[in-house]
Amino acid sequence: MSxxxxxxxxxxxxxxxxxxxxxxxxxxxxxxxxxxALLGSMSYMTLALDSRRRQTTELEQLRKTCxxxxxxxxxxxxxxxxxxxxxxxxxxxxxxLLALHELSQGLRISLHPEEVYGKLTPSLVxxxxxxxxxxxxxxxxxxxxWKALIGVTEAQAQQIQGHLQTSGxxxxxxxxxxxVTVTVAQRHEASAARFLELLESxxxxxxxxKPSAGPSGCLLLAREDLxxxxxxxxxxxxxxxxxxxxxAIEGCxxxxxxxRARQGLERSIQERTQELEEANRQLTRLNKAKSDxxxxxxxxxxxxxxxIKGYASLLRSGQFGSVQPAQTERLAKVEKHSDTLTExxxxxxxxARIESGRVTMExxxxxxxxxxxxxxxxxxxxxxxxxxxLSMDADGVDHLLGDPTHLPRVLIxxxxxxxxxxxxxGTITVRLSRRDGHIVTSVTDxxxxxxxxxxPKLFQEFYRAAHPINEQVRGTGLGLALVKRIVEAHHxxxxxESTLGQGTTFTFTLxxxxxxxxxx
Numbered sequence: 001m002s003x004x005x006x007x008x009x010x011x012x013x014x015x016x017x018x019x020x021x022x023x024x025x026x027x028x029x030x031x032x033x034x035x036x037a038l039l040g041s042m043s044y045m046t047l048a049l050d051s052r053r054r055q056t057t058e059l060e061q062l063r064k065t066c067x068x069x070x071x072x073x074x075x076x077x078x079x080x081x082x083x084x085x086x087x088x089x090x091x092x093x094x095x096x097l098l099a100l101h102e103l104s105q106g107l108r109i110s111l112h113p114e115e116v117y118g119k120l121t122p123s124l125v126x127x128x129x130x131x132x133x134x135x136x137x138x139x140x141x142x143x144x145x146w147k148a149l150i151g152v153t154e155a156q157a158q159q160i161q162g163h164l165q166t167s168g169x170x171x172x173x174x175x176x177x178x179x180v181t182v183t184v185a186q187r188h189e190a191s192a193a194r195f196l197e198l199l200e201s202x203x204x205x206x207x208x209x210k211p212s213a214g215p216s217g218c219l220l221l222a223r224e225d226l227x228x229x230x231x232x233x234x235x236x237x238x239x240x241x242x243x244x245x246x247x248a249i250e251g252c253x254x255x256x257x258x259x260r261a262r263q264g265l266e267r268s269i270q271e272r273t274q275e276l277e278e279a280n281r282q283l284t285r286l287n288k289a290k291s292d293x294x295x296x297x298x299x300x301x302x303x304x305x306x307x308i309k310g311y312a313s314l315l316r317s318g319q320f321g322s323v324q325p326a327q328t329e330r331l332a333k334v335e336k337h338s339d340t341l342t343e344x345x346x347x348x349x350x351x352a353r354i355e356s357g358r359v360t361m362e363x364x365x366x367x368x369x370x371x372x373x374x375x376x377x378x379x380x381x382x383x384x385x386x387x388x389x390l391s392m393d394a395d396g397v398d399h400l401l402g403d404p405t406h407l408p409r410v411l412i413x414x415x416x417x418x419x420x421x422x423x424x425x426g427t428i429t430v431r432l433s434r435r436d437g438h439i440v441t442s443v444t445d446x447x448x449x450x451x452x453x454x455x456p457k458l459f460q461e462f463y464r465a466a467h468p469i470n471e472q473v474r475g476t477g478l479g480l481a482l483v484k485r486i487v488e489a490h491h492x493x494x495x496x497e498s499t500l501g502q503g504t505t506f507t508f509t510l511x512x513x514x515x516x517x518x519x520x
Contacts, residue, residue: 113214113252116245117147120219125150128237130221132199134160135209135245137217138174144218152199159198164218167191169206173218177208177242179235196222205234207242214253219245308338361406361489363514365399368432375411375430382419389427397432397439401514406486413479414443414506421504422447437512438492444505450498458496459484483508 117135125133132151136144144161152160164170169191173180182204186192195204201222209217219242221234316323316331323331372392383390400407411430418428426446433440450458457463462477487494487508494508 112256113211113249114147116248116252117209117217119245119248120148120150122150125221128221128241129234130205130223132201132220132222134220135217136161137215138170139215144170147217156198160195160220163191163194163198167194170218173206173208174210174216175208177210177246179205179207179238179242181205181235200224203234205238207238209242209246209249211246211250211253213257214249217249308334312338361403361486363401363490364404365401366404366407368394368397368399371400371408371411372430374408375415378412379415379419383428386419386422386424386426388419388422388424391427391429393429393431395431395433397434400432400439400441400510401512402490402510403486407490410483410486410508411441411443413483417479417506418443418445418447418504421445426503434512435509438509439512440507440509442505442507444503446503449500449502450496450504451500452498455496455498459494 114137117137120133120135125131133148134146134150134152134157135148136146139145142165144164146157146161149157164173182192182195184196184202195206196202199220199222201224204220204222207219209219219238221238312331312334314320316328316335372394376390376392379390382388415428415430422428422445428446429442429444431442431444459480460477461481463481484494487510490510492508492510494506496504496506498504
């Protein structure tokens, strides 16, 4: 039960007083109805006052509730405004990121570093939430050359360039390229206030562009309005934009440097190629002159050499009178050396003819069995004299394609060298096999071997390896040179493998099938 209010207590007290007065002065028949009427009135008044009190309380509670609802409504409106600003900031960031992505795609086709500064477009500036923008290159003269002007006149750009230079902002941006925000709150700073005045803006973000390669520069973006939420993200977005431009400039500079280096290298290669071609032409002419000279000299030598050999043979036969034994011996040596000189001249002639292309190698099948048999007959006596084992292994190869005159000379020369350099009791093996469409022929001996340093020079004309055996074994150094040219004239290859004290293997390959010529 609620406690009675003070007003109710006072009304009850007044009623008691009135009742006491009436009781004292009026007759009972009159006083009693009056008392009842008075009590009824007082009760009604009391009930009315209580009802009014309750209404007042309810109104007060309603007022408080309305105030609370009003506060909540104001909070909702403020939250909605904050959400709206946040959404705008997010939308701007998304638009900025999309613009950065599109910019990165466009920067890929830039080839010159200064072209990158011109990639600042009105749509890009708008996507970043700004209305004005400038991008320029720092020149060696100490000034900025603007490459992009968005919402800014040429006159304003010139004034801004001058202010950048005189205020020291340009040196600061080149030393520390991080973005700097200038707002109306900084109007007390003369240089900042001048920037805002020149751009007629309330917010400005300035950033330096300093790539590790390529020209440096600066970037300025400005807007009319100023929002706290937008201002907080400006430096980050502009920093990303400046960094992306710096990377693109660096890439262009490196590409341009590489391109110039490549152009220079190509020019050098072309010059060297021309020099080498000219040197090759000179070498070809000299080689031809040498071959012609060797061929002419050899021809000239063959006639007197044949006469010398013929006269020596006639003298030794006694047709011009009796010959003493000592004279016969000397004449035999003359014939022998004439034969050696004739072989040398023939080898020189063959090499010169093959080099000049005057000798055409035929491509006829040579029976392997007959070829190896003839080689065995030719070298058997020499092999038996040194107690050498001479073996031939055709391994199923029934024929070789080559010139019937020149190809046997290759095997004869290689076997002759093997017999010369293989000591008594050794082994010489000729082996044929098929490999990748070629016939592989090898001549292996267990002779003295050749030093690895000497191997690359063996096929040079007149070269003989520095070995004690060569002091005892006579030779011209033309045999292997002639062998190499005969093999190459057959479209083959020849090489040598050797180990000192263990032996040597000469290997050459020939096509298994004749070369196909395209129809003219």
